[in-house]
Amino acid sequence: MQQHAEGPAAMLAIGTANPTGVVVPQDIFAENIFRVTKSDHLTELKEKMKRICQKTGIDKRHFHLTEESLAAHPEFLDRQVPSLDSRINMADTAVPELAQCAAIKAIAEWGRPATDITHLVFSTYSAWQAPSFDHQLAALLGLRPTVCRTILSLHGCYGGGRALHLAKQLAENNHGARVLVACSEITLVCFGGPDGGNLIGSALFGDGAGAVIVGAGPFTEGERPIFEMVSATQTTIPRTEHVLGMQVSGGGVDFHLGIQVPMLIGQNIEKCLLDAFTGFVDDPSSSWNDLFWAVHPGGRQILDNIDTELKLEPGKLAASRHVLREYGNMSGATIIFVLDELRRRRKEDGDNLLLPEWGAMLAFGPGITIEAMLLRCPGASPLNNN
Numbered sequence: 001m002q003q004h005a006e007g008p009a010a011m012l013a014i015g016t017a018n019p020t021g022v023v024v025p026q027d028i029f030a031e032n033i034f035r036v037t038k039s040d041h042l043t044e045l046k047e048k049m050k051r052i053c054q055k056t057g058i059d060k061r062h063f064h065l066t067e068e069s070l071a072a073h074p075e076f077l078d079r080q081v082p083s084l085d086s087r088i089n090m091a092d093t094a095v096p097e098l099a100q101c102a103a104i105k106a107i108a109e110w111g112r113p114a115t116d117i118t119h120l121v122f123s124t125y126s127a128w129q130a131p132s133f134d135h136q137l138a139a140l141l142g143l144r145p146t147v148c149r150t151i152l153s154l155h156g157c158y159g160g161g162r163a164l165h166l167a168k169q170l171a172e173n174n175h176g177a178r179v180l181v182a183c184s185e186i187t188l189v190c191f192g193g194p195d196g197g198n199l200i201g202s203a204l205f206g207d208g209a210g211a212v213i214v215g216a217g218p219f220t221e222g223e224r225p226i227f228e229m230v231s232a233t234q235t236t237i238p239r240t241e242h243v244l245g246m247q248v249s250g251g252g253v254d255f256h257l258g259i260q261v262p263m264l265i266g267q268n269i270e271k272c273l274l275d276a277f278t279g280f281v282d283d284p285s286s287s288w289n290d291l292f293w294a295v296h297p298g299g300r301q302i303l304d305n306i307d308t309e310l311k312l313e314p315g316k317l318a319a320s321r322h323v324l325r326e327y328g329n330m331s332g333a334t335i336i337f338v339l340d341e342l343r344r345r346r347k348e349d350g351d352n353l354l355l356p357e358w359g360a361m362l363a364f365g366p367g368i369t370i371e372a373m374l375l376r377c378p379g380a381s382p383l384n385n386n
């Protein structure tokens, strides 16, 4: 058997899912969260939460946690009260089940049996046990006992990018490999009553899962590459480890989102893209507008800064802004929603009329870490680049 595959890996199918229970419009989120956490007396904080919510570019978000489950777990309201065990217990079924919903869609689109999956890469910020969600998802989907499982834990918002990067390497280095990437993010592990430190995360994060089947040539009949994964890099911005991070404590997971995050990403993005693309695209910086863009919408300001730094034409980040508006920031899963939205737009436009041949995928997270990937639409005509 040959060891390496033929050509670059490609995404062969994409699926997404959200919890169906609770959908909160952003314009009533502040009222809602202060009411359910019995924090209405914190009037200044509530006004600040309202100001932040208005600026997020989010219309609504989906959540697993219901008011009924909160009533059964009053310890979730106060981050000083130990609650990690209850959160882990709840996440134990919710996280893999949401991943299963997304994966079932991806596998159905792919058209081959789940037992043809050779590798599974699962990313989440909710995993603290072994065996973990990768093991549960393999069982839920009936994957073969020899499937090679990997779990990525607490990579945060670059988890989806990291998982796709790893899947590319696995697919290209193992002839015939078919990798299932699954990211499932549920905010119940970080939910808490509002305080000065968690307003931004609380105003941005939502729940969702994404799944992608990745494989490299030779492709079997019926397999259709959606995005070729041409090259990928991971960059850590030096001396920024204190700016963006997650910390697990007895009260759950705390996010630290420094106010400098959008600025630091903006300042470093072009260099990071040049590192990823040089050698693959002629003078990539000549016009970043010749590419299509799949950017993790970590926050509205991050997208605005990328637009400004790269001098992108209006609409270049439309898929990212759409996903932010409809679902909020679903951490590692969000980038898969953006890729799904891009291919949906391409289909609507009669395949490739609007989408250029080459594209950039970007995901950001703790570190600050930037995952960048050069993508190519196999069916696109270079003449249609705009």
Ligand SMILES: CC(=O)CC(=O)SCCNC(=O)CCNC(=O)[C@H](O)C(C)(C)COP(=O)(O)OP(=O)(O)OC[C@H]1O[C@@H](n2cnc3c(N)ncnc32)[C@H](O)[C@@H]1OP(=O)(O)O
Pocket (backbone or CB within 6 Å): 048, 051, 052, 055, 056, 057, 155, 156, 157, 158, 200, 204, 244, 245, 255, 257, 258, 259, 260, 261, 262, 297, 298, 299, 300, 301, 302, 329, 331, 364, 365, 366
């Ligand atoms: C966790 C992961 O792994 C990866 C991720 O994706 S992490 C998420 C990354 N996202 C971010 O870091 C958020 C990026 N920020 C934004 O998108 C925007 O700042 C925002 C939508 C939150 C607010 O929009 P804005 O245009 O900056 O509004 P602005 O009026 O300046 O700020 C609103 C308030 O929020 C405060 N604020 C903004 N960012 C803040 C931050 N990071 N921390 C604390 N307060 C912040 C401002 O000081 C301001 O407070 P006042 O109203 O009291 O003056």
